[in-house]
Amino acid sequence: MAHTCIVTGGAGFIGCAVSARLAAKFDEVIAVDNLHPQVHGQSMRPELLHQKVRLVTVDVTLDATWDRLLKDVQPDVIVHLAAETGTAQSLTEGSRHANVNVAGTTRMLDALARTYLLPERIILASTRAIYGEGAWRNNDTGGIVYPGQRSRSQLECQEWDFPGLSFLPFTALSTEPRPTSIYGATKLAQEHILRAWALSLGTKVVILRLQNVYGPGQSLINSYTGIVSLFARLARAHKSIPIYEDGQMLRDFIFIDDVAAAVCAAACEEAPSANAYDIGSGQVTSVRQLATLIAGLYDAPAPHVNGAFRHGDVRHAACDISPARDDLDWRPRWRLEEGLRALCRWIDAMEP
């Protein structure tokens, strides 16, 4: 029998990279994607989508989508990527995020139940956003504290940091999820829904909590996500990159090929032992350092800190990738400088 994989959101940034790898492992790979205009502009099959992948242009929030699809296709594995992904946008368009991310997930599961289909494994692309500000260490007592979400008035007074506390990398083993955006809350809901469903029906779910992904293929028109490609486009236009807060926010930027390899490992390797893994490059960079590196690649003017902020953003984000390394037989291969050069080459080719 054919070995089949469905990739929801398969025409997106991560979807294209993942589907290309899965096409080498499965007899049939089906990308289920509505070619969301905010991400894709015109509704066209992305050039980066591997030719072996069948694209079904439908909306995951509709029962009819799933009923039609599952009549023909019995997936062995589902990689669930379809989502609304705007962190700040979700605070003013919460229902839109809830509808796709939460109801889109339950509709998929209901349809599987209606058709008595149980995939061997479901992989969810979750996010570091589920952690919010995460856990910090008290510098005096050494104790672990959760400082919680920075309030609007704190940010308006430019109180960016948590005095007396040191940031700790997120780890699925012990960091409690406390999302600071509706996007993060809906992604956490996806995790809970999939876990509850999989446990009660007796199948596996593997959750990958991704840090900031960047690289060729990321939407160049979606202004709500993708700080790295946004910075690259500004620098390419010889503009000084504006940096929020004081520029000292820490992030882990992971190259798309490394994420695709992790998703593929979660889908194909022997069953992983945990159900949630943190996926990052392991390299921590401040937003100012990132902007300076990108400005350097284009000989652009130096970036400038503008003191603005974005609701829902967290002060620092990084993670412990050792469980994913050990269990998924995966490791990140791309250094930031090398990945940024690859991204800039791609943008130059796309926008000559």
Ligand SMILES: NC(=O)c1ccc[n+]([C@@H]2O[C@H](COP(=O)([O-])OP(=O)(O)OC[C@H]3O[C@@H](n4cnc5c(N)ncnc54)[C@H](O)[C@@H]3O)[C@@H](O)[C@H]2O)c1
């Ligand atoms: N890119 C990152 O930095 C990052 C970080 C953490 C987690 N993630 C997660 O990875 C997944 C993929 O993200 P991405 O960066 O590739 O985003 P993307 O926007 O490029 O891809 C998402 C895809 O989902 C499709 N989609 C949206 N709504 C849909 C609907 N109702 N029905 C069918 N398809 C729909 C879009 O058309 C798009 O092709 C998301 O679940 C996201 O939460 C991404």
